[in-house]
Amino acid sequence: MTLLNVENLTLEFDTDEGRITAVDDVSFDLEAGEVMGLVGESGSGKSVTAKALMKLNPDNAHYSPNTKITLTLETGAIDVMSLRSANEMQVVRGGAVSMIFQEPMASFAPAISIGDQMIEQLQLHKKMTKRDARALSIEMLNRVGISEAGKRIDQYAFELSGGMRQRAMIAMALSTSPKLLIADEPTTALDVTIQAQVIALMKDLVTEYGMGIIFITHDLGVIAQTADKVAVMYLGRIVERGTVRDVIRTPAHPYTQGLLNALPNLEDLEAPLMPVPGDIPSPLERPPGCVFHTRCPVAMPGRCDRDIPVMVKVSPDHAAACFAVEDRMRAS
Amino acid sequence: MSDKPVISIKDLAVHFPIGGGLFTPKVMVQAVEGITLDIPRRSFFGLVGESGSGKTTLGRAILKAAPITRGHINYADDEVSYDVASLDKAMLKDYRKRAQLIFQDPYAALSPRMTVRDIIAEPLEVMGITKTREETDKRVREIAAKCRLNLEHLRRFPHAFSGGQRQRISIARALVANPRFVVADESVAALDVSIQADVLNLLKSLQDDLGLTFLFISHDLSVVAHICDHVAVMYLGRLVETAPTRELFAAPRHPYTKALLSAIPSLDPDNRGTAQKLEGEIPSPTNPPPGCKFQTRCPFAIDRCRIEEPRLENLGLEHDVACHRWKELADVLAPATA
Numbered sequence: 029m030t031l032l033n034v035e036n037l038t039l040e041f042d043t044d045e046g047r048i049t050a051v052d053d054v055s056f057d058l059e060a061g062e063v064m065g066l067v068g069e070s071g072s073g074k075s076v077t078a079k080a081l082m083k084l085n086p087d088n089a090h091y092s093p094n095t096k097i098t099l100t101l102e103t104g105a106i107d108v109m110s111l112r113s114a115n116e117m118q119v120v121r122g123g124a125v126s127m128i129f130q131e132p133m134a135s136f137a138p139a140i141s142i143g144d145q146m147i148e149q150l151q152l153h154k155k156m157t158k159r160d161a162r163a164l165s166i167e168m169l170n171r172v173g174i175s176e177a178g179k180r181i182d183q184y185a186f187e188l189s190g191g192m193r194q195r196a197m198i199a200m201a202l203s204t205s206p207k208l209l210i211a212d213e214p215t216t217a218l219d220v221t222i223q224a225q226v227i228a229l230m231k232d233l234v235t236e237y238g239m240g241i242i243f244i245t246h247d248l249g250v251i252a253q254t255a256d257k258v259a260v261m262y263l264g265r266i267v268e269r270g271t272v273r274d275v276i277r278t279p280a281h282p283y284t285q286g287l288l289n290a291l292p293n294l295e296d297l298e299a300p301l302m303p304v305p306g307d308i309p310s311p312l313e314r315p316p317g318c319v320f321h322t323r324c325p326v327a328m329p330g331r332c333d334r335d336i337p338v339m340v341k342v343s344p345d346h347a348a349a350c351f352a353v354e355d356r357m358r359a360s
Numbered sequence: 361m362s363d364k365p366v367i368s369i370k371d372l373a374v375h376f377p378i379g380g381g382l383f384t385p386k387v388m389v390q391a392v393e394g395i396t397l398d399i400p401r402r403s404f405f406g407l408v409g410e411s412g413s414g415k416t417t418l419g420r421a422i423l424k425a426a427p428i429t430r431g432h433i434n435y436a437d438d439e440v441s442y443d444v445a446s447l448d449k450a451m452l453k454d455y456r457k458r459a460q461l462i463f464q465d466p467y468a469a470l471s472p473r474m475t476v477r478d479i480i481a482e483p484l485e486v487m488g489i490t491k492t493r494e495e496t497d498k499r500v501r502e503i504a505a506k507c508r509l510n511l512e513h514l515r516r517f518p519h520a521f522s523g524g525q526r527q528r529i530s531i532a533r534a535l536v537a538n539p540r541f542v543v544a545d546e547s548v549a550a551l552d553v554s555i556q557a558d559v560l561n562l563l564k565s566l567q568d569d570l571g572l573t574f575l576f577i578s579h580d581l582s583v584v585a586h587i588c589d590h591v592a593v594m595y596l597g598r599l600v601e602t603a604p605t606r607e608l609f610a611a612p613r614h615p616y617t618k619a620l621l622s623a624i625p626s627l628d629p630d631n632r633g634t635a636q637k638l639e640g641e642i643p644s645p646t647n648p649p650p651g652c653k654f655q656t657r658c659p660f661a662i663d664r665c666r667i668e669e670p671r672l673e674n675l676g677l678e679h680d681v682a683c684h685r686w687k688e689l690a691d692v693l694a695p696a697t698a
Contacts, residue, residue, distance in 0.1 A: 069552040070523070190411070191641050219410040219579060220623040221638040227625070246552055249625030253632055272629045290557040292582040294624065297606070301557035301586060307522045 031240045032058040032099055032208055038092035039080055048311040050076045052264040060207065063234060063241040065255030065272065067248060071308050073264040074244045078210045082121050083108065099124060101207055123153045126201035130213035135197060136185035143181035146200045153204045168199040172229055191222035195229070202233060212244045227253055248291060252276050260284045263308070263319040270346030280348035283320050318351070326352045364436055365398035366541050366573045367422055372431035374421050378646065389645045391417040393597045396672065399575060404567060406588030406605065407577045408620065412642045414597040415577050419543040422575065423459050424452065435459065437540045457487055460539040464546035466526035470518040476529055477514035480504060483537045499536060506566060507532040524555035528562065535566065545577045560587050582624055585609055593617050596653040597645060599672060603679040613681040616654050618693045652684070660685055
């Protein structure tokens with residue numbers, strides 16, 4: 029069953045300097061129990077895309093009229109774009125969809141205990157009694173590996189270490205048993221050893237709860253370890269998508285290839301680090317044609333700077349939006 | 361390495377008091393304890409560990425920006441030799457020219473009200489290195505060119521630059537006074553991979569060009585593996601292992617080093633969950649465990665580890681480790697990347 033279907037998501041922001049395009053014609057599907065990695069540099073639009081699924085973007089955001097986001101639950105399909113008031117959004121926000129943020133210190137209210145925050149959302153979304161909500165919260169904290177959960181539940185966010193806070197965040201996000209979990213850089217602020225623990229925990233929980241996960245990160249290593257499929261974003265567009273194996277082993281788009289070449293490779297310490305040349309353009313100076321042509325080593329003048337490439341399949345589960353790939357596929 | 365080390369540390373300790381308010385008693389934190397370490401000249405020396413391991417404090421102590429509780433730090437280049445703990449005012453001023461720091465966050469490190477030219481020129485003016493404006497401008501232009509900033513950039517303000525460009529400005533500012541030794545504290549941690557690769561390549565080429573010694577503080581072992589020639593691993597204020605990079609990655613001798621290495625997420629989607637997972641978290645430095653500081657998380661800890669703190673032992677070839685069981689564990693830990 030397709031849990032989430034996003035079609036032609038286009039999102040612009042009004043800013044003092046003018047209107048900027050943050051997400052440009054993004055479409056993807058997510059099945060229940062599937063983990064999709066969303067990869068890209070800062071400014072690629074990955075967080076904005078994820079927030080759009082809950083309409084969490086600020087008031088200066090404009091969605092294009094043909095944007096369609098459908099969330100299919102057991103109770104029926106929800107057209108997210110048609111939800112207007114905060115009340116209507118309750119079904120989605122914190123109910124069917126939960127989100128884990130990068131900085132758990134900023135996501136917990138500092139003056140309310142962890143437990144009260146967990147209990148409040150359960151009372152709100154699950155209509156639980158306070159007693160049941162507390163019992164479930166303690167159980168969830170235990171489940172994510174927080175020792176002495178009965179005591180920890182009455183502590184405040186600042187009393188927990190970074191790894192512990194992120195675990196509590198995960199426990200809170202999962203306690204409402206969401207169908208879709210959005211994890212926005214959940215391990216970026218953590219040390220590698222704690223990151224490994226959190227990744228292992230999330231994998232266990234997917235198997236157990238069977239929800240769909242959108243995992244946003246700039247770290248391709250984390251993606252390789254967690255995702256089933258990947259979408260690579262650049263300046264608001266998905267430039268490549270496919271199974272995690274295909275995209276990481278045989279990247280088709282020059283940008284994905286560039287990202288992989290820039291990564292330090294532990295198997296070959298002599299290999300030079302190859303940065304993608306140039307800087308990501310300012311959103312106010314969005315390049316025409318293929319958005320990557322200004323930094324692309326194989327850009328074809330007169331074509332890549334004029335026309336927008338469409339997604340072409342390189343294998344049944346793997347596609348890239350690039351004219352060079354298109355030519356190669358046509359030739360073979 | 362026949363050269364004398366640029367930095368030579370003997371039994372260094374840095375303790376901070378914390379608390380001491382109206383209701384809380386004062387506690388001492390052993391941020392750095394009993395560190396002995398040489399940093400060879402013209403090396404790219406990596407210092408790794410989790411947050412709370414004391415790596416930043418060690419870097420600051422070397423720059424005399426943290427109080428030295430006990431022990432010695434000696435700095436030596438071709439011209440001078442200083443005992444860092446007991447510098448007088450004039451010597452400290454000179455030491456500040458020779459030893460510099462590059463910060464982690466390129467967004468916070470640059471004043472938004474100064475042009476890039478003024479930001480880079482400030483150390484020269486403050487330290488009175490250049491006499492005239494022409495001389496200053498010349499130095500600024502030279503170092504800016506080395507850091508791949510062009511003349512037009514110098515007239516602008518920092519807000520106009522991306523993260524990678526800002527980090528290049530920070531580097532130019534740190535290097536303009538022509539230091540011999542530079543501490544780079546998490547200098548690429550806040551950057552995207554592509555920009556990170558670019559800045560790392562720049563640091564490496566500057567090191568070659570200018571004959572600098574870098575102390576590169578990082579939590580990212582894969583970055584350290586690529587850029588550093590020596591690595592020291594810290595845990596809870598102690599040095600647990602130090603070795604040439606290649607040696608450390610091929611044959612880690614400390615269980616903590618091994619755990620750090622195997623926690624790096626593999627890029628191979630078929631190689632999932634093979635990582636040897638380290639349980640628990642780094643203990644609080646206000647209340648460190650007795651014996652070996654790593655014993656609370658170490659899968660190989662025995663009774664001796666819980667009582668007696670291991671000393672750093674030399675295994676030959678510049679490889680030191682502080683573990684009671686390194687000999688018996690050598691075969692267990694050996695294949696770091698198999």
